Amino acid sequence: MNQRSRALLAAVLLPVISVIAGFVVAGLAVALSGSDPWQSFYALFQGAFINPRALPETLIATTPYIFLGLGVALGFRAGLFNIGAEGQFYIGALFGVFIGYNLHGLPAIVHILLALLAGILGGFLWAAVPGILKARFGAHEVITTIMLNYVAFALVNFLINNGPMVDKASSAPRTPYIDPAAQLPILASGTRLHAGLLLALLAIPVIWFLLDRTTIGFRIRTVGFSPTAARAAGISVAWTLLATMGISGGLAGIAGADEVLGVSHYMPPSFSTGYGFDAIAVALLARSNPWAILPAAFLFGALSSGSRFMQFQTQVSADVISVVQATVIMFIAAPVLFQWIFRLRRAPAPAIKIASETEGAAL
Amino acid sequence: MNEATPLTLAALGGVVSERSGVVNIALEGMMLMSAFTGYVVAFQTHNLWLGVLAGVLTGVLIASLHAALSISLMVDQIVSGFVINILALGITGVFFKGFLQEASVAGPGVLPTWQIPLLSKIPVIGPILFIHQPITYAMLLAIVLIQFLLFYTVWGLRTRAVGEHPLAADTVGINVYAVRYVAVILSGGLAGLGGAYFSLQQIGQFLPNMTGGRGFIALAAMIFGKWKPLGAFYACLLFAGAEALSGRIQITGVHIPFQFLGMLPYLLTIIVVAGAMGRAVAPAADGKPYRKA
Numbered sequence: 323m324n325q326r327s328r329a330l331l332a333a334v335l336l337p338v339i340s341v342i343a344g345f346v347v348a349g350l351a352v353a354l355s356g357s358d359p360w361q362s363f364y365a366l367f368q369g370a371f372i373n374p375r376a377l378p379e380t381l382i383a384t385t386p387y388i389f390l391g392l393g394v395a396l397g398f399r400a401g402l403f404n405i406g407a408e409g410q411f412y413i414g415a416l417f418g419v420f421i422g423y424n425l426h427g428l429p430a431i432v433h434i435l436l437a438l439l440a441g442i443l444g445g446f447l448w449a450a451v452p453g454i455l456k457a458r459f460g461a462h463e464v465i466t467t468i469m470l471n472y473v474a475f476a477l478v479n480f481l482i483n484n485g486p487m488v489d490k491a492s493s494a495p496r497t498p499y500i501d502p503a504a505q506l507p508i509l510a511s512g513t514r515l516h517a518g519l520l521l522a523l524l525a526i527p528v529i530w531f532l533l534d535r536t537t538i539g540f541r542i543r544t545v546g547f548s549p550t551a552a553r554a555a556g557i558s559v560a561w562t563l564l565a566t567m568g569i570s571g572g573l574a575g576i577a578g579a580d581e582v583l584g585v586s587h588y589m590p591p592s593f594s595t596g597y598g599f600d601a602i603a604v605a606l607l608a609r610s611n612p613w614a615i616l617p618a619a620f621l622f623g624a625l626s627s628g629s630r631f632m633q634f635q636t637q638v639s640a641d642v643i644s645v646v647q648a649t650v651i652m653f654i655a656a657p658v659l660f661q662w663i664f665r666l667r668r669a670p671a672p673a674i675k676i677a678s679e680t681e682g683a684a685l
Numbered sequence: 686m687n688e689a690t691p692l693t694l695a696a697l698g699g700v701v702s703e704r705s706g707v708v709n710i711a712l713e714g715m716m717l718m719s720a721f722t723g724y725v726v727a728f729q730t731h732n733l734w735l736g737v738l739a740g741v742l743t744g745v746l747i748a749s750l751h752a753a754l755s756i757s758l759m760v761d762q763i764v765s766g767f768v769i770n771i772l773a774l775g776i777t778g779v780f781f782k783g784f785l786q787e788a789s790v791a792g793p794g795v796l797p798t799w800q801i802p803l804l805s806k807i808p809v810i811g812p813i814l815f816i817h818q819p820i821t822y823a824m825l826l827a828i829v830l831i832q833f834l835l836f837y838t839v840w841g842l843r844t845r846a847v848g849e850h851p852l853a854a855d856t857v858g859i860n861v862y863a864v865r866y867v868a869v870i871l872s873g874g875l876a877g878l879g880g881a882y883f884s885l886q887q888i889g890q891f892l893p894n895m896t897g898g899r900g901f902i903a904l905a906a907m908i909f910g911k912w913k914p915l916g917a918f919y920a921c922l923l924f925a926g927a928e929a930l931s932g933r934i935q936i937t938g939v940h941i942p943f944q945f946l947g948m949l950p951y952l953l954t955i956i957v958v959a960g961a962m963g964r965a966v967a968p969a970a971d972g973k974p975y976r977k978a
Binding site: 348351352354355356357403405451455459461462464465466468469470472473476477479480483599602603606637638639640641642643644645646647648649651652655656 | 708771772783893898948952954955
C-alpha cells in the first residue's frame with residue numbers, strides 16, 4: 323500500500339473506529355444505569371432511519387450541523403476556537419425571525435433571501451466582536467465567545483420573554499409567526515424537510531473553494547499554520563482572524579435563520595438544543611475538512627433525531643448521545659490514545675492543532 | 686456569600702490549574718459530576734459527609750482524566766475540557782434518568798448550618814462571616830490556603846514557574862509534568878467541593894445540568910481576579926451579587942429587565958480580557974502543552 327492510500331485509509335478508519343468506541347462507552351453507561359443497550363441503540367437507529375418520517379427528520383437535524391460545523395471548522399483552520407457558534411446561531415435566528423415577521427407582501431424568494439441575509443449579518447456581527455477583540459487586543463476568543471454565548475442567551479431571553487419581540491397574541495413566550503412568504507419551501511410533501519438542506523449542501527463546496535482555491539483561504543490556512551510565518555510573508559494576521567471569525571459567525575447565523583424559516587417559523591426563548599456546541603464535535607470529527615463535514619453532520623443529525631425516539635421508547639435519556647460525542651472527540655483528538663489502544667507503530671494521523679500558536683493570547 | 690461559594694471554589698481551582706499552565710474549562714463538568722456523585726453517595730449511605738467526600742473525589746478523578754489527556758496525551762487543553770463538559774452532561778443525564786428520577790422524593794437533606802459561638806454574635810460582620818453551612822467555611826479556608834500555598838511556599842513557586850516558563854523550570858530540575866498533574870488534580874478537588882455545594886448544601890437534590898454554566902462564570906471570575914485567589918474571590922462576590930440582584934428585581938418587578946443584570950459578569954469579563962481596567966495577564970505558558978525534549 324502506498325503512502326497516499328494508507329493516509330486515506332487512516333483518515334476513514336480513525337473516525338469510524340472512534341464512533342464505534344463512542345457507542346461502546348455509551349453502551350456501558352446505559353447498561354450501568356440499568357437499561358438494555360442493544361434495545362436502546364436499536365430504538366436510536368429506528369428513530370433515525372427506519373420509522374416513518376425518520377430520515378427526513380434526521381436530514382432536518384443535519385442541516386444546521388452542516389452550516390455550524392463548517393463555521394467551526396473554518397475557525398479551526400485559522401487556529402481559532404469558536405465556542406461561540408451557539409450564541410451566533412441564536413443571534414442569526416433572532417435577526418432572521420425579525421425580518422420574517424416584520425415584512426409582509428414580498429415575493430417569497432425576496433423575503434427568504436432577506437431573512438437569510440439578516441441571519442448571516444446577525445451571526446457575523448456577533449462573531450465580529452470576539453474577532454475584533456482578538457485582532458486588536460489579543461483577547462482569547464475561547465473566553466470571549468463563551469461569555470458572548472451567555473450574553474446572547476440573556477438578550478434573546480429578554481427580547482422574547484418580556485421585551486419588544488413578544489407575540490402579545492400568544493400565551494407562551496415567543497415571537498410572532500413569520501410571514502408565510504418567508505417560509506422555506508418543503509422538499510417532500512408530508513414531511514418537514516425544507517429547502518435549507520440544499521443550501522447547506524451548497525455551502526460545503528463554497529467553503530471548500532474559499533479555503534482551498536482563494537487568497538483569503540490561503541491566508542486563513544497560513545495564519546492557522548503559523549501566525550509568525552504569515553506575518554513574515556506580509557499577511558495581515560489581524561485582518562485574517564477577523565475575517566475568519568466573521569465568516570464563521572455568518573455560517574452560524576444562517577444556520578439560525580434557516581432553522582426559523584424552515585422548521586419552527588417562530589422563535590421561542592430556548593431555541594436551540596445545543597446545536598452550536600455539537601458543531602464543535604462535528605468539526606473535530608471531520609478534522610476541519612469541509613467535505614468530511616457532511617458525513618459528520620449526518621451522523622450527528624441521526625444521533626439527535628434518533629435519540630428523541632429512543633428517550634420516548636426506552637427509559638434511556640437522550641443525553642446518552644453526549645457520551646458518544648465525548649468519546650468520539652477524545653479518540654479523534656488523542657491519536658496517542660488510539661495508537662496505544664491498538665498498539666500501532668505510528669499514530670495514524672497527526673493530532674489536531676488548535677490555537678496553540680496564536681499570539682498574544684490572554685486566556 | 687452563599688451564591689459565591691461554588692463560584693469561588695471553582696475559580697480557585699481555575700487559578701491553581703492555570704498558574705501551572707493548564708487551561709481548565711472543564712470546571713463546569715467537574716462540578717456537575719461531583720454534584721451528582723455527591724448526591725448519590727449521600728442518598729445511598731444516608732451520610733452527607735460521605736457525599737461531600739465523594740464529590741471531592743469525583744472532582745479529583747475527572748481532573749486526572751483532564752490531566753492525562755492534556756498533559757500526557759497532548760490533547761489540546763480546550764478540546765479536553767470541552768470533552769469533559771459534555772461527558773459530564775451525558776453521564777449525569779443518563780444516570781439521573783436511570784436511577785434518580787423516581788427515587789428523588791425523599792432526599793438526604795442538606796448540610797447543617799453552623800453558628801460559630803461568640804463570633805457570630807458580633808454585630809454586622811458576625812452573621813455575614815460566621816453563620817454558614819460547612820462548604821462555605823471550607824471555601825473561606827481554601828482562599829487563604831491557596832493564597833498562602835501559591836505565593837509563600839516552594840510548591841507554589843514551582844507551580845508558578847511551570848506556568849510561566851516550563852522549559853526553564855525543567856532545566857533547573859523541576860518535573861513539569863508532575864507539577865501540572867498535582868495542580869490540575871487539586872483544581873479538580875476544589876471544583877468537586879464546589880459541585881457538592883449544589884446538591885448537598887443548597888437544595889439537597891440533584892437536577893440535570895444544575896450547575897447551569899457556573900463553571901464558566903467561575904472562569905470569568907478567575908480572569909477578573911487576575912489569576913489571584915483573593916482577586917477571584919472578590920470577583921465571585923461581585924458576580925454572585927449581580928445574580929442575586931437580578932433575582933430580586935425579577936420578584937419586585939422593577940422595570941429593568943433582569944436579564945441585563947445577568948449579562949453583567951460576562952460583559953465585565955469580556956472587558957477585562959480585552960485589556961480595559963488594567964490588563965489581565967495570564968501565566969505565560971498557559972494553555973501550551975509541554976513536550977519534554
